[in-house]
Amino acid sequence: MSEPANGSSAPRTTIEVRKPGLSTTIQDGGRSGYYHLGIPPSGALDQYSLAAANGLVGNDTDAAALEIVYMGPELAFTGPAVVAVAGAGIAPRVNGSDRPLWESFEVADGDVLDFDYLKDGARAYLAVSGGLDTRVDLGSRATYVIGSLGGVDGRPIAEGDVLPVGAGGAGRPGLVVPSDLRPAMSKDVEVRVVMGLYDHRLTDKGRATFLDTTWTLTPVADRMGFRYGGGELETVDREPPFGAGQDPSNIVDAPYPIGSIQVPGGVEPIVLHRDAVSGGGYMMVATVISGDLDVVAQSAPRTRTRFVEVDLETALGIRADRRRRLAALHDALS
Amino acid sequence: MSARYSWGGDEFVFVELAEEMSLQANFKAVAITNLLRDERPDGILEICPANASYQVRYDPDVLDPHTLLAHLKDIETRVGDALGVTLPCRVVEIPVLYQDPWTTETLMRFRDRHQDPDATDIEYAARINGFAGVEEFIAAHSGSPWFTSMVGFVAGLPFKYQMVPRERQIIVPKYVRPRTDTPKQTVGYGGCFSCIYSVRGAGGYQMFGITPAPIYDPRQTKPDFTEHKVFMRSGDMVKFRQIDRDEYDDLQATAEAGRYRITARDVDFDLQPFLDDPDGYNKRLLEVLA
Numbered sequence: 001m002s003e004p005a006n007g008s009s010a011p012r013t014t015i016e017v018r019k020p021g022l023s024t025t026i027q028d029g030g031r032s033g034y035y036h037l038g039i040p041p042s043g044a045l046d047q048y049s050l051a052a053a054n055g056l057v058g059n060d061t062d063a064a065a066l067e068i069v070y071m072g073p074e075l076a077f078t079g080p081a082v083v084a085v086a087g088a089g090i091a092p093r094v095n096g097s098d099r100p101l102w103e104s105f106e107v108a109d110g111d112v113l114d115f116d117y118l119k120d121g122a123r124a125y126l127a128v129s130g131g132l133d134t135r136v137d138l139g140s141r142a143t144y145v146i147g148s149l150g151g152v153d154g155r156p157i158a159e160g161d162v163l164p165v166g167a168g169g170a171g172r173p174g175l176v177v178p179s180d181l182r183p184a185m186s187k188d189v190e191v192r193v194v195m196g197l198y199d200h201r202l203t204d205k206g207r208a209t210f211l212d213t214t215w216t217l218t219p220v221a222d223r224m225g226f227r228y229g230g231g232e233l234e235t236v237d238r239e240p241p242f243g244a245g246q247d248p249s250n251i252v253d254a255p256y257p258i259g260s261i262q263v264p265g266g267v268e269p270i271v272l273h274r275d276a277v278s279g280g281g282y283m284m285v286a287t288v289i290s291g292d293l294d295v296v297a298q299s300a301p302r303t304r305t306r307f308v309e310v311d312l313e314t315a316l317g318i319r320a321d322r323r324r325r326l327a328a329l330h331d332a333l334s
Numbered sequence: 335m336s337a338r339y340s341w342g343g344d345e346f347v348f349v350e351l352a353e354e355m356s357l358q359a360n361f362k363a364v365a366i367t368n369l370l371r372d373e374r375p376d377g378i379l380e381i382c383p384a385n386a387s388y389q390v391r392y393d394p395d396v397l398d399p400h401t402l403l404a405h406l407k408d409i410e411t412r413v414g415d416a417l418g419v420t421l422p423c424r425v426v427e428i429p430v431l432y433q434d435p436w437t438t439e440t441l442m443r444f445r446d447r448h449q450d451p452d453a454t455d456i457e458y459a460a461r462i463n464g465f466a467g468v469e470e471f472i473a474a475h476s477g478s479p480w481f482t483s484m485v486g487f488v489a490g491l492p493f494k495y496q497m498v499p500r501e502r503q504i505i506v507p508k509y510v511r512p513r514t515d516t517p518k519q520t521v522g523y524g525g526c527f528s529c530i531y532s533v534r535g536a537g538g539y540q541m542f543g544i545t546p547a548p549i550y551d552p553r554q555t556k557p558d559f560t561e562h563k564v565f566m567r568s569g570d571m572v573k574f575r576q577i578d579r580d581e582y583d584d585l586q587a588t589a590e591a592g593r594y595r596i597t598a599r600d601v602d603f604d605l606q607p608f609l610d611d612p613d614g615y616n617k618r619l620l621e622v623l624a
Binding site: 032033035036037038039137138144146147148149154193194196197241242243244245246250251252253254255257258259260277278279280281284287288289290312315316318319323 | 340341342343344345346348350352353354355356379380381382383384385386387388389391394395399484485486487488489490491493500507508524525526527532533535550552553563564568
């Protein structure tokens with residue numbers, strides 16, 4: 001385990017990991033300024049649900065919390081804490097008794113927190129008042145496994161880990177996120193995209209296929225990227241540029257925006273998420289708008305997905321709406 | 335050639351400087367992004383130069399996208415063909431044990447994903463590039479320096495483009511299907527790029543050898559990493575030096591003891607004199623390693 005960032009003699013609540021869950025990682029708002037070295041932002045894939053969980057327990061929006069995917073961990077508390085779970089429908093239990101999602105509640109010294117089965121969505125966020133006080137790498141506690149950064153020794157939590165909780169938590173139980181400020185979790189989603197990057201490599205037919213197909217999320221869906229099946233995109237014939245490679249989907253290795261959609265071989269589009277590889281040699285044809293990365297994050301395999309084209313001005317309007325929604329969330333919880 | 339600008343959603347601008355790879359296109363990417371870094375307007379979050387392109391991540395709530403776009407186009411005009419630009423760079427020496435036991439063991443496990451299952455990666459690369467044999471191929475690979483044209487893919491991994499005329503560039507396709515494993519510090523090859531795998535993991539590049547030099551240190555305990563976790567930077571000119579197993583074992587022991595220092599020298603690099611006489615320019619450049 002890592003030492004707390006600021007040592008203090010007062011006894012601190014810690015969380016002992018009894019069972020880690022499927023791939024539970026410590027995530028926060030992510031890191032910025034290192035993507036040119038191949039170090040991606042990381043952080044919670046669903047930033048809105050992270051903000052909600054943190055808001056419920058009185059933390060800053062981007063404090064470190066546990067990101068739970070598909071299957072929850074079993075955790076024992078060594079002291080009292082106020083906690084909340086937001087995001088996917090993975091309901092928490094304390095000593096076997098159900099607790100609500102989207103609502104803050106107390107746990108006592110010795111309590112064991114575990115989770116029910118996943119009912120909808122894909123990723124839930126467990127925030128603890130005071131935040132998780134694990135190692136900071138490059139300005140963030142976010143776990144980036146490939147680069148061994150953040151988290152617990154740069155990896156998902158494991159049985160036996162002891163997670164320190166930050167001091168000064170101001171959370172109180174019984175706060176609730178109003179239902180109109182909870183995102184809908186659906187197996188049929190629309191994800192808004194700005195076309196561009198290398199979309200000129202597609203024929204009109206290939207472009208129409210991309211936008212008209214109802215894609216199905218495959219099991220290859222993790223923090224790095226989400227891969228979809230359902231069609232093949234027709235590309236424009238060309239003489240390969242020097243250094244690009246022979247496949248029609250190859251380009252001279254280029255930087256990949258977060259949210260960009262690459263289509264290796266013209267099949268199975270991949271949406272890169274916050275642990276993205278920072279560049280590579282496949283054509284990208286569109287980019288998911290920043291707010292809808294939360295929708296992708298809550299997609300479980302077999303989610304039916306339509307990519308809906310918007311222009312930049314529309315994307316900025318949606319971004320402003322999202323900012324107002326986050327402000328409303330903040331107001332509702334303060 | 336004029337750059338092509340594209341929005342990458344609401345937070346990225348993507349700029350392709352050339353469709354095909356060239357040292358000049360990369361030089362422009364580095365020169366433009368260096369200027370942008372110096373002038374850095376508020377709201378810029380990431381500046382990522384790549385081989386023949388670059389991208390910028392920004393916060394559109396702080397920096398208007400169209401204002402940023404105009405700024406980038408203005409910088410493009412000022413940089414022009416980049417022939418008059420001098421870049422502060424480093425010459426870096428990386429020792430390589432070619433055909434080492436570890437990448438050889440790994441490549442044998444993935445023969446079913448390779449174009450030529452009956453040859454090793456380096457035998458295949460030597461053959462399709464018309465070399466008489468592996469030793470002649472190694473002489474070409476380690477004979478001229480490589481310009482670090484992009485850092486990325488995963489943490490700290492450098493892409494390198496050989497500083498020779500196009501007709502002498504080595505071209506090797508990537509694996510037919512990517513491997514699920516690559517040893518840390520493998521010297522790899524895909525398309526016209528050499529790379530050094532900074533961490534163990536999946537990969538599609540051909541594997542030629544391994545270096546004992548650590549290039550990524552997330553805990554920053556090693557002497558080359560007191561200021562940064564990542565050693566390689568865009569613009570590093572890397573000279574591969576072939577070593578034998580005895581020297582590899584010595585250097586590896588030094589690395590494991592946490593004492594390995596990569597040889598690196600600061601130099602200024604000018605594109606035009608290089609393009610006029612690549613071999614002569616490289617020869618003078620590499621004298622700093624002597």
